[in-house]
Amino acid sequence: MGPETKNASTLTPGLYVVATPIGNLEDITLRALRILKEVDLIACEDTRHTQKLLNHYGITTRTISYHQHNEASRAEELVQQLNKGSRVALVTDAGMPGISDPGYRVIALAVEKEIPVVPIPGASAFVAALAASGLPTDSFEFRGFLPPKHGQRRQMLEKLKTSQQTQVFYEAPHRLRETIADAVEILGTDRPLVIAREVTKLHEDFLRGNAGRILAHLNAQPDVKGEITLLIGKADQSHVVAGDSPAMQTIAQRISQLMAEENLDEKAALKKVAKERGISKSEAYRELQRGR
Secondary structure (H helix, E strand, O other): OOOOOOOOOOOOOEEEEEOEOOOOOOOOOHHHHHHHHHOOEEEEOOHHHHHHHHHHOOOOOOEEEOOOOOHHHHHHHHHHHHHOOOEEEEEOOOEOOOOOOOOHHHHHHHHHOOOOEEEEOOOOHHHHHHHHHOOOOOOEEEEEEOOOOHHHHHHHHHOOOOOOOEEEEEEOHHHHHHHHHHHHHHHOOOOEEEEEEOOOOOOOEEEEEEHHHHHHHHHOOOOOOOOEEEEEOOOOHHHHHHOOOHHHOOHHHHHHHHHHHOOOOHHHHHHHHHHHHOOOHHHHHHHHHHOO
16 A cells, blocks of 8 residues: 555654645644654644644644755755655645645655655645636646736736636735736636635635626725635637637727727727726726737
């Protein structure tokens, strides 16, 4: 079965990659608790944060820091201990180590040195958000954090225009409104989105709807706080085939269409496009000028 069997009273040497709660402290498995009690050492992203979890469950195992700033040197040190027969648990502040969190380097090094690496599964923010999103789960792609820079983020969204997979991202709360504005402009006002905030925590919240409505909701709210998972639904296949629907057009194209089909002047057409996309008239005008 591997280095740790179901009925073993003690653990054999190896690296145990342990998922920890993403918010609610009850979201940890009995197996994870046993592993954390029985290992020789727990490598933590933040020892102070993990200590709260350990204290809650009466676990007294020694801890050591393992984070992005000391990952290179600490990975070598941990593998040396593993080579001597130690049993080490790797945890992050929340969720599964290595998934948008530190852990990859020591895991890869342990695999290279043929040290047993044992996953202890549990909570994961993006999986929990996806399961409750209401978006299709038959085909999805998890991409970690969106690029923080405006241009790179827009390039990423451009690649998703015709995606037939549900796309899952983490996003910083202070960038969320700008990101959704980009999504409205690039993916269209009708693209289905879900914002999952503070999953499993006291103020857990899901905001579901099309991109335009979600942007309008965000614009009417105070600043968003907490841990954010952003899910983008599949592109409408009819839009992918037609290529000329409002959701796939530039603002300039849509304005021209409205002026021709509804006999509107440019000002009225601009106002209607802004409303369709859930953005201000001034933002719509700036996009129109950029596109000319």
